[in-house]
Amino acid sequence: MIDRRMIPQLGEEISRLAYGGMRFPKNGDEVDVDEAVKLLRKAYEMGVNYFDTAVVYHKGESEKIFGKAFEIYDRSTYYLADKMSIWVCNSEQEMKDLFERQLKTLKTDYIDFYLVHSLNKDNYKKAKEFHCIEFLQEMKRQGKIKHLGFSFHDTYPVFKQILDEYDWEFAQIQLNYLDWQNQGAEQLYRELEKRNIPCMVMEPVRGGYLATLDEERAKPFLDLEPNRSIASWAIRWVSSLPQVAVVLSGMSDMAQLEDNVSLLTNFEPMNEQELAAVAQVVESIRKVxxxxxxxxxxxxxxPMGVDIPEIFAAYSRLKIFGREKSFVNDxxxxxxxxxxxxxxxxxxxxxxxxxxxxxxxxxxxxxxxxYQEKKAELEAAEQQ
Ligand code: SF4
Ligand code: SF4
Structure with a gap:
């Protein structure tokens, strides 16, 4: 069974790993509902007790899958986390209706961890205009929310402003060994540490990027632990930080789930040697x-159909793996x-x-x- 720890600020015993419902397996364009339900239930049986969803995950399907997966369990044996994605609401009333709908979809009377989703300058402004936080505080008074927090994607000054203006019980930030200094994540983490606010972590493997490092980049890891998965280093690194209450992972298959659970069972924080290996890997990634x-x-x-993340992913693979032909094909x-x-x-x-x-x-x-340059080079090479 996966480790669980009492988080004193929350008075809740939470598994080190949380299941994020944003990357369920798919059948073509559709989520494979049966497989997703199976994964959630398997995680529950392995001791995971924190399950995180949002109305925008899988276009609303994720919340429905959560509702179906957990209807067979005693409600007091797991925590549900859900979010107010304020950008999908066109009015204060729509926001309130969305919250009530979420309770119905999840088949529950209360949500354990409720977050104002993806706060940045614009979303925070809209949340204030709609009196979102006051509304959620009222829902908390009514017992429909147990703990109120927010997830965050912006700069440190905005983060600090949000923390200063309201009382928050927890915050969810993007944290991984690559973003620690690269994206200023350390500053956010330190701010939470200073205020003793539990830190929920998202993107521990940076959207899968830190799970797919090539052998050259991952050499310090492989030298030290040849049989350990590359992703495991990212999960273990982030779990070693003391202010981290839970690490979210959007798992798409059983192998990922089993790997993550095994990593966080009888967990020991990283030692000096392991941390040094991470520092070496960061340096080599940062260069490319x-x-x-x-x-x-x-x-x-x-609106023009450009698949921005896919294009950046193809570029990133080129930079890291250096395979020009694959880049052109992708x-x-x-x-x-x-x-x-x-x-x-x-x-x-x-x-x-x-x-x-x-x-x-x-x-x-x-x-x-x-792309045009590489394509021309490859064609010229073929003609020689
Ligand atoms: S990629 Fe961005 S800037 Fe370009 S058309 Fe699409 S939304 Fe507009
Ligand atoms: S480019 Fe798009 S997918 Fe990539 S980090 Fe920015 S918002 Fe996310």
């Missing part, structure tokens, strides 16, 4: 990848589906949603030119 896309897809959907596959960067009209609808502050249209133009 200059677009810090996490694949969160908050920039989507682009990019052509994206273009074939009408989702290439050449369709970008610089409307800027995407850029303000990017938690990583990536200059998306500029980077897309750069990648498209790079």
């Amino acid at each position: 990848n200059d677009i810090p896309c996490t694949g969160c897809r908050y920039c989507m959907d682009c 990019y052509e596959e994206i273009m074939k589906n009408g989702n290439g960067a050449e369709h970008c009209v610089r409307c800027m609808a995407c850029a303000s949603h990017c938690p990583q502050s990536i200059a998306i249209p500029d980077k897309l133009a750069m990648i498209h030119s790079l």
Whole structure:
């Protein structure tokens, strides 16, 4: 069984691992509901007791799957986390209706951990306009919410402002060994530590990126522990931080779930040697990848159909693995589906949603030119 720890600030005993319902397995375009339910129940049976969803995950299907998966269990034996995705609401009333709908979909009278979702400057402004936090505080008084927190994607000053303006019981931030210094995640973490607010972690493997490092990049890990998965280093690193209450992972199959559970069973924080290996890996990644896309897809959907995260992922693979032919093939596959960067009209609808502050249209133009360059080079090489 996975480790559980009492988080004194919350008075709750929580498993070190949380199941995030944003990357369930799919059958074509549709979520494989039976498989997703099976995964959630298996996690529950393995001792995971924190389950996190949102109305925007899998276009609303994730909450329904949660409702179905947990209807067979005693409600007091697991924690549900759900979120107010304020950007999908057009009015204060819609926001209130959404909350009530979430309770019904999840088949519950209360939500254990409720978050104002993905707060950045714009979402925070809208949340204030709709009196969202006051409404959720009222829901807490009525017993419909047990703990109120927020998830965050913006800069440190915005984070500090949010923490200063309301009383929060927990906060969820993107934290992994690559973003620790790269994206200023350490500053956010330290702020929570200073205020003694429990830290829920999302993106521990950076949208899968830290699970797929090539052998060259992962050499310090493989030298030390050849049989351990590359992803395990990311999960163990983040779990070693004392202010971290729970680590969320959006698991898509049984193997991932079993790997994560085994890592956080009889868990020991990383030792000096392991931390040194992580530092070496960070250094080698930092040298090659200059677009810090996490694949969160908050920039989507682009009105012109550009598949921004897929294009950045293809570029990132090129930078890390150096396989030019694969890059050209991957990019052509994206273009074939009408989702290439050449369709970008610089409307800027995407850029303000990017938690990583990536200059998306500029980077897309750069990648498209790079594709043309690499394609020409490959064709020239073939003719020789
Ligand atoms: S700037 Fe380009 S990629 Fe971004 S939403 Fe507009 S058309 Fe799409
Ligand atoms: S470009 Fe930004 S918003 Fe879009 S997937 Fe990448 S990190 Fe997320």
